[in-house]
Amino acid sequence: MMNEKARMVVLARRPGADISVDDFAVEERPLPEPGEGQVRVRNRYISVDPYMRLALSDRNGVSAAKPVGEAMTGGAVGIVEASRVPALPVGTMVTSQFGWRDRFVADAAAVQPVAADVGRPSWYLGLLGLTGLTAYAGIEYILEPKAGETVFVSGAAGAVGSVAAQLAKRRGCRVVATAGTDEKVAWLKDVLHLDAVANYATTDLTAFLAKQCPAGIDHYFDNVGGPTLDAAITAMKPKGRIVVCGAISQYNTPNYCAGPGEFFKISEKGITIVGLNVGMWFDRGKEAFGDLARRLAAGELVWEETVVDGLDNAPHAFVSLFAGQNRGKMIVAIDPAS
Structure with missing residues (x-):
């Protein structure tokens, strides 16, 4: 594969007090071939979350601000479309922190295989994920x-x-x-x-x-x-x-x-x-996700998603969180049928 590109949302400027869709831009950047021990993934769904706002400010008091021009990151669930990792064959569903883009190449350790027979893959970004x-x-x-x-x-x-x-x-x-x-x-x-x-x-x-x-x-x-x-x-x-x-x-x-x-x-x-x-609670994740999945299957929990279509609309989905325009989890569908 030659001259492949990935589309991604980047931070176009440092946000002011009120974040705006104009603080972001969608760009195409080169997508390399996966090397030994790497996979190429096509994202199906990405997560936008309020905590991401903290990384965009130079006064968050927690960590260094994301540099202007750098691609946004966050939770994503996608499908392996090329692999040089025997344990992650083509077609494997994986989660990662390479959100806000349609495709990416990463080391095997940076993705986590998940079962494909869940009710909706986007649940791995919400009820069965960090949320x-x-x-x-x-x-x-x-x-x-x-x-x-x-x-x-x-x-x-x-x-x-x-x-x-x-x-x-x-x-x-x-x-x-x-x-x-x-x-x-x-x-x-x-x-x-x-x-x-x-x-x-x-x-x-x-x-x-x-x-x-x-x-x-x-x-x-x-x-x-x-x-x-x-x-x-x-x-x-x-x-x-x-x-x-x-x-x-x-x-x-x-x-x-x-x-x-x-x-x-x-x-x-x-x-x-x-x-x-x-x-600080990742070591309890297996226990928590097992219980949450059981409760959802038993009808003991209601899980709601607000789904926005298209990578280009990811900035709008993100900004709308701060206006309370979501009910439940805000999800961006990138390529749900892949």
């Missing part, structure tokens, strides 16, 4: 709420939040939640059967939590940060527990994930706050 493990670790391994306790989940119509809320319900907890539209609120009540849900855009959350949780909150699964985190801290019981998964409401703000305004109440109430880095 599912994140929610599972937060509820089952960190918070471990008991039956009868109250769990508050923000961003509960999103990918991680929707799974976390359902897992808490399955543990016999009372689950209260927030979402960003009335349609999402109705879905969380009518489909996921959460106990109380507020539209954060039109609701005084401090008053909402005081009314719905007069005895206080035992556990808070935080996906959004900002004023919602402050409201949760105010409503927490003494010795309550918070797991910090994300802060999507703050990623595009000038202060960029500033600390909670109700900081001293953490001390007053003896609240425990635990950070959730999914990479």
